[in-house]
Amino acid sequence: MELKIELTRQPKEKPADENKLSFGHIFTDHMFVMDWDKEHGWHDAKIVPFAPILMSPAATCLHYGQEVFEGMKAYRTESGEIRLFRPQENFRRMNESHDRICIPKFDEAFLLEALKKLIEIDADWVPHTYGTSLYIRPFTIGTEESLGAHSSTKYKFLIIMSPSGAYYEGGLAPVKIYVETKYVRATPGGTGFAKTGGNYAASLKAQDVAAEEGYSQVLWLDGVHRKYVEEVGAMNVFFVLGDEIVTPELDGSILSGITRKSAVEILRSWGYKVSERALDIQELVDAYHAGTLKEAFGTGTAAVISPIGELKYNDLVMEINHNEIGEISQRLYDELTGIQWGKVEDRFNWIVKVK
Amino acid sequence: MELKIELTRQPKEKPADENKLSFGHIFTDHMFVMDWDKEHGWHDAKIVPFAPILMSPAATCLHYGQEVFEGMKAYRTESGEIRLFRPQENFRRMNESHDRICIPKFDEAFLLEALKKLIEIDADWVPHTYGTSLYIRPFTIGTEESLGAHSSTKYKFLIIMSPSGAYYEGGLAPVKIYVETKYVRATPGGTGFAKTGGNYAASLKAQDVAAEEGYSQVLWLDGVHRKYVEEVGAMNVFFVLGDEIVTPELDGSILSGITRKSAVEILRSWGYKVSERALDIQELVDAYHAGTLKEAFGTGTAAVISPIGELKYNDLVMEINHNEIGEISQRLYDELTGIQWGKVEDRFNWIVKVK
Ligand SMILES: Cc1ncc(COP(=O)(O)O)c(C=O)c1O
Ligand SMILES: Cc1ncc(COP(=O)(O)O)c(C=O)c1O
Numbered sequence: 001m002e003l004k005i006e007l008t009r010q011p012k013e014k015p016a017d018e019n020k021l022s023f024g025h026i027f028t029d030h031m032f033v034m035d036w037d038k039e040h041g042w043h044d045a046k047i048v049p050f051a052p053i054l055m056s057p058a059a060t061c062l063h064y065g066q067e068v069f070e071g072m073k074a075y076r077t078e079s080g081e082i083r084l085f086r087p088q089e090n091f092r093r094m095n096e097s098h099d100r101i102c103i104p105k106f107d108e109a110f111l112l113e114a115l116k117k118l119i120e121i122d123a124d125w126v127p128h129t130y131g132t133s134l135y136i137r138p139f140t141i142g143t144e145e146s147l148g149a150h151s152s153t154k155y156k157f158l159i160i161m162s163p164s165g166a167y168y169e170g171g172l173a174p175v176k177i178y179v180e181t182k183y184v185r186a187t188p189g190g191t192g193f194a195k196t197g198g199n200y201a202a203s204l205k206a207q208d209v210a211a212e213e214g215y216s217q218v219l220w221l222d223g224v225h226r227k228y229v230e231e232v233g234a235m236n237v238f239f240v241l242g243d244e245i246v247t248p249e250l251d252g253s254i255l256s257g258i259t260r261k262s263a264v265e266i267l268r269s270w271g272y273k274v275s276e277r278a279l280d281i282q283e284l285v286d287a288y289h290a291g292t293l294k295e296a297f298g299t300g301t302a303a304v305i306s307p308i309g310e311l312k313y314n315d316l317v318m319e320i321n322h323n324e325i326g327e328i329s330q331r332l333y334d335e336l337t338g339i340q341w342g343k344v345e346d347r348f349n350w351i352v353k354v355k
Numbered sequence: 356m357e358l359k360i361e362l363t364r365q366p367k368e369k370p371a372d373e374n375k376l377s378f379g380h381i382f383t384d385h386m387f388v389m390d391w392d393k394e395h396g397w398h399d400a401k402i403v404p405f406a407p408i409l410m411s412p413a414a415t416c417l418h419y420g421q422e423v424f425e426g427m428k429a430y431r432t433e434s435g436e437i438r439l440f441r442p443q444e445n446f447r448r449m450n451e452s453h454d455r456i457c458i459p460k461f462d463e464a465f466l467l468e469a470l471k472k473l474i475e476i477d478a479d480w481v482p483h484t485y486g487t488s489l490y491i492r493p494f495t496i497g498t499e500e501s502l503g504a505h506s507s508t509k510y511k512f513l514i515i516m517s518p519s520g521a522y523y524e525g526g527l528a529p530v531k532i533y534v535e536t537k538y539v540r541a542t543p544g545g546t547g548f549a550k551t552g553g554n555y556a557a558s559l560k561a562q563d564v565a566a567e568e569g570y571s572q573v574l575w576l577d578g579v580h581r582k583y584v585e586e587v588g589a590m591n592v593f594f595v596l597g598d599e600i601v602t603p604e605l606d607g608s609i610l611s612g613i614t615r616k617s618a619v620e621i622l623r624s625w626g627y628k629v630s631e632r633a634l635d636i637q638e639l640v641d642a643y644h645a646g647t648l649k650e651a652f653g654t655g656t657a658a659v660i661s662p663i664g665e666l667k668y669n670d671l672v673m674e675i676n677h678n679e680i681g682e683i684s685q686r687l688y689d690e691l692t693g694i695q696w697g698k699v700e701d702r703f704n705w706i707v708k709v710k
Binding site: 023024025027031050052053054055056057058061062063064065066067069100101102135137139141145146147148149150151158160162182183184185186187188189190191196197198199200201202204205207208223224226233234 | 540553
């Protein structure tokens with residue numbers, strides 16, 4: 001497929017102070033757009049100036065949630081090189097989400113090339129400070145103008161990009177997490193493994209309640225037994241239990257995180273015993289009382305590694321590792337960010353250079 | 356709140372042949388729009404010409420599925436009167452959906468008045484043929500321009516309307532339904548009772564598979580035990596088992612249908628025993644074998660009453676009432692449509708006249 005390019009005539013001003021960048025509020029000068037219809041399949045791929053889109057109020061995505069997204073980052077090394085971290089994994093996962101939500105699949109290799117071109121054009125938007133990055137948001141929406149509750153016959157695939165600040169202002173900081181016992185995010189047979197809007201809409205209520213109680217996120221339990229640990233907001237979770245590192249297995253109701261996968265590979269390469277298995281919340285409680293719950297952390301593109309300093313389950317408040325960053329969490333954070341920002345050797349071949 | 360009105364200068368042509376109206380493809384001349392932000396709450400309510408809306412590609416609703424909708428109809432009687440069927444119930448349910456998806460609630464009485472005004476303005480769009488109607492779609496979307504996965508700080512509430520054809524071209528016709536055993540639509544603690552996009556996105560895959568196998572819709576089972584009957588696509592379900600009429604209870608994972616509620620009230624007024632209770636699919640299979648599964652039907656705004664002529668569960672194909680319309684289904688259909696189109700006395704006080 002050909003990639004058309006139309007450059008902006010009104011480049012915007014870049015953020016003045018990179019230390020004040022927040023998350024997802026500012027957008028670069030350009031975006032990628034591609035359309036799908038029954039006759040042409042995916043077609044009309046183009047890079048155009050970032051701008052609002054004109055949408056019918058009857059567009060499928062506004063009613064029936066037929067929408068899928070991804071999240072990844074472009075990093076700038078000290079030498080000025082711009083690079084991506086395992087972007088093929090994001091496009092692969094996106095196609096899996098497409099499949100679950102009945103959106104036609106796309107050519108992953110073409111999209112990776114289009115993304116690289118888009119970043120090249122907006123290269124000056126990739127921030128320079130260590131820890132800052134260009135957040136990349138590919139997404140697909142159903143755009144048929146019709147109220148029938150069936151798969152859309154028209155789609156738009158877009159990529160928008162936003163320079164984003166370091167997740168931790170003063171370095172790695174432990175978070176307080178609340179174990180959700182009332183609301184459920186996903187269940188096997190549902191859409192939990194897909195990155196689709198409905199999963200996030202379903203989770204807002206619990207997040208709001210947690211925030212009111214002073215917790216930054218919730219830890220979800222499975223929807224069937226209401227006892228197996230699943231994941232946290234936009235992160236997968238790991239627990240250091242004695243000399244075993246446990247992360248919930250991919251059972252179809254949690255997202256298959258790319259940071260999760262990378263963490264498992266790194267930890268194993270260091271000789272740790274890592275288990276992907278069902279993890280009963282009671283096992284965590286028992287380990288806490290036995291003194292073997294040594295560390296807990298979340299993994300995700302946004303936070304990289306997020307140590308969990310406090311975990312509340314019903315009336316039990318479990319302080320983990322004295323509410324301090326654990327050794328393994330810190331080492332993993334340094335390794336992952338080191339690879340991403342080019343300070344540590346890319347021994348797994350995860351980096352894709354933009355140019 | 357004041358309601359501003361801006362009439363179109365370019366009225367569209369109305370559909371030439373009312374017998375050829377399909378569902379949700381043609382829209383009337385006007386729509387209702389209202390905005391929400393933290394400072395003003397719901398404000399700037401207005402009726403404007405139906406037109407595409409300009410939307411940031413970063414709008415919350417396109418990523419995190421923060422969207423809620425309703426579906427109701429305006430009916431024209433033989434004498435030309437235009438009327439709604441229990442519209443207060445739709446706005447009440449919509450506010451419940453808002454609450455689950457963390458969208459601020461709205462003033463239901465104001466919205467009903469605004470809707471009446473909108474219908475008055477577009478009155479000529481309400482079709483005349485018995486069985487046809489004006490389908491009404493109120494919906495709310497999160498419109499904050501930001502990629503943070505939290506509740507939006509801006510919303511739009513819209514109402515669009517579409518003249519729609521009779522659901523059954525040649526009168527009531529039984530449908531074939533397939534009991535879904537792989538995919539799950541909703542689970543307690545989730546969003547099943549809310550009319551929000553994600554529930555519909557989650558259901559597309561199973562619908563597609565059912566369609567390939569020649570079935571028109573799927574019957575969902577509960578997500579925990581995978582055996583309790585829930586609902587069908589956009590309908591609640593009823594089964595006549597001996598002299599008991601059973602419909603699944605409202606357990607939080609199915610939609611509280613307004614047609615369901617009305618059917619229960621009508622059936623009880625006729626002296627039938629109606630139970631809202633858990634219904635194991637095995638009980639249906641046993642009743643089928645015992646010859647006591649006499650009728651099955653779906654209820655919903657679109658189809659009103661939809662007799663189920665065939666139900667497939669794993670390898671068992673159950674033909675119900677010789678694949679013909681049952682007595683109770685037919686009587687209920689006649690009563691409900693009679694009340695709606697003004698041929699039967701409105702003895703429950705369900706009708707709201709538009710003017
Ligand atoms: C629900 C959910 N779980 C886990 C993750 C972590 O995935 P990744 O490491 O690929 O960013 C994310 C964020 O992408 C998420 O949204
Ligand atoms: C999932 C679902 N269940 C049931 C129904 C029936 O509800 P009502 O009778 O209010 O139209 C609908 C349609 O509105 C629906 O979307």
